[in-house]
Amino acid sequence: MKPNTIATQLLKTEETKPDYALAMSLMHQKLLLKNYSKNTTKTYMHMFKQFLTYMYPMPLHQVSTAHIMYYHKELVTKQNVSASYQNQSINAIKFYIEKVLNLPKVQYDFCRPRKAKKLPKVLSLQEVADIITVTNNIKHKTILKMIYGCGLRISECVNLKVEDIDSNNMRVWVRNAKGNKDRITLLSPTMLAQLRAYYIVYKPKKWLFEGADGKQYSASSIRQVFNRSKKKARVHMPATVHTLRHSFATHLLDAGTNLRYIQKLLGHNSSKTTEIYTHVSTTNLINITSPLDMLPK
Template identity: 50%
Template structure:
């Protein structure tokens, strides 16, 4: 429109209107009533009104074209759901009720954690609003660069001994030592001809960008790589703490997969081997991490107090958790048959604990045999333990203690998974005499 002070004052009264310097035009949100007010104000001066039936969303990775009454629900590999649609206030309002929802103002889409429960709620709302659902699943990237191995390059460099020794000296766990050394090896072999001490900040930033753009790693992996690199230059070499000018990604909040009680039962029933069933029952009934299960010793089972002692777990903490009566029964049967000496679950080699990989294989076979199609892992049993306790009325503080969570917010994630008891909650409106 031509420059006119009175017209500009009117435009400014419309909420969130803004001047687009690049295209020399005003942009006004299509809120209810805005178009009518513009038509009434300008009257015959308004020469043309064009309604675009298609919504185009473009970014570096994808281009989407959405029909006026269409909703694109896009399931990502990061266990999130992206929702792309036009101006539909009722649907936006429903999305805002989902925990950990986010609005991406740059890409113009909503994002929520993926779960079957949330997906069904979204589908019901779309159907209720008589909209069309378009559902897509993000494919595995075909052009992802794989991690380099000793077989890929000549003179592959192993992690320096002083790096590993410093981790041991600071009493890092075996898992953290294995993780950090592997991540640091990937970094130093990205620059195979450079002396480690001569690698500067610019090269570090270049490597971190390579991880994101070429390796297409997760936000967790990226943060761990940054920590592994910083550990060498700051802790091993004793250098000053540095900030590398690359944005640390904000970890996307996702909800863990959980098995129902029926699915847990089916998994245990198809596990006929006594030792295998004892392992899975112990993990589920006590809410154990897989590393905690393999490190259990016979002396950690307290049948008098019906407790299991978990020693030096994540964060170097000890705790007590539940010993189920049914778990105790099968442990005694297992004990009589296998006669372990020190470790509760011994491996193939005498005197060695059972391996985490073997437990994963047992669980994977059981899930497949039980016909469960969910994407689950052994850790899902721990999530299921917490969720089922919450559904049975156990106080969140007790669950936090049993799981060994330092922060209560970590435990509160399970309140977003369960919906049991919602049908018994009475709206305060129903108590009013109207």
Template identity: 50%
Template sequence: MRWKARLIKHHHTDRIAVEFERDAELIRRIKLLDDARWNPQKKYWHLPDTAENRERFKLIPKQDTEPSAEGQEHLVKFGRWLSAKRYSASTIDTYKQALRVFLVYYRKKEVGALTNADVLDFNNDYILKKNLSASYQNQVTNAIKLYFRTVLDTQIETDKIDRPKKPKTLPNVLSKEEVKNILEAHYNIKHKTMLCLIYSCGLRRSELLHLKPEDIDSQRNVVLIRQSKGRKDRITPLSAKVLDLLRQYYIAYRPQTWLFEGQRSGEQYSEQSLQRVLKLALEKAKVTKPVTLHWLRHSYATHLLESGTDLRYIQELLGHSSSRTTEIYTHVSMKSLQQIKSPFDDL
């Protein structure tokens, strides 16, 4: 186990403290959890004390955390199958942990005897009873469907397992004026260039940090994004203004391995440092909204749509596998909304 978790009190509130040695992947994953905070004095992350987080960090009795010997063999087999299919290490870990929860719940039953009724009971008597989130339920359901469809011949009919309905939320979008204020807040050329590149190319945080100097094609004015989400390569147009910033930055810093490096040459810039860059920009720009780096990506897509860019091109630029993912930006675009006249104005 790469981390240790324990229950704590933080400002008279029940929390879970998670400690681990510096690990960029673990830091990335814990930041995705709701209300995850870093305590710089005590050097640990802490999260709300919820049933889901207790499950996630195994803060339940030991005898309830391990599947049967048979179940453990199936987890090993699942991991080997995922590795052979070239899934990323983080995806493999996520799928295995999700399947483990299901196998732990039925640790007293033979895996080959499990049925669709058991899956239904698990969702009702475990997921819903513990008030775990729909996204967590979806994660476990995906793992169950993938494993029993591809690895094991059992009584479970995966095609008849339904995923939970996802809550429909809209992406957070900034106005062009807000984006401009944030991007112009930094005088440091490195910090300014990173934020400008995220917005101007619609990059994910990890995509920016994994860029290498050779990924910037100044002749064709494009950025090559290698092996991003879903192990896909894609290219995105490079703004002439951002290219000028990149040239200034390159002359000043001369990066070696990564386009943006930490304090030591060849060391990848950390996600935590990038978060601080954004936080400082928000303070300087006097933006009080809880902006994250992903808001810049959402804003890029929405602003493209409002300027008349075809949705199919936006899908390609963002690297979305499904057009339905990209279509969500039509719900936050102001271009069509502003043309609608309220009947109140005619009263």
């Protein structure tokens, strides 16, 4: 069972395969009705379309759990996709089965891949300071400070509005974050002073960080800013913009902040997600005595 090379084009025309086009339309409509984020909607639609491309031209009512399992086996064995990619694909197909077709979950109990348990990369305080220091543009500097100083995801940063900065109560409102949840994170005096200096120069109207056209500043532009500054600061450790969020959490933990507070600031549902930072906290390591040092002299 091999993917048809022209299937992607065929999926775009209702005349060639009405049930495929209808499936895509119903999938998109349900994602919108359930208010899934733009990123999740885009990912699910892409993954579902890839699956339909693979199944073409089999009628959808003939697709079984065995076909779905075989498709994901092919993804791993022939395309060598990551566990994350495979899980996203499974989630997209399960969404269609359970939310669009309203079929019971118990009938589609897929075997999910095991995720690699990798520790997050974390920058030192000095490395963060160096990256911010070499960023000369005030907007770029404010963005990097905001992501690090508030523990934001890149999508949360670009979605910030001017009204989300609550200077009276020294807090930042993060709206419609991952899982469509709102949360509050801290606004430090240093960050507030930076924001005021930035506002004087740029005077944003709606979005806190606006592009040249007044729309939201793009995530890709922020990545470019970070990569340029990281290179300029001669920080050689592999790191992305998201590393600033990991560093925020780890540095708070190093400073003695309660893990429960860090969980709330990051917006994690489970404390187990936040506990991963205990594995990269330097303070915890420093306070542990090696049994080698306990041996009789």
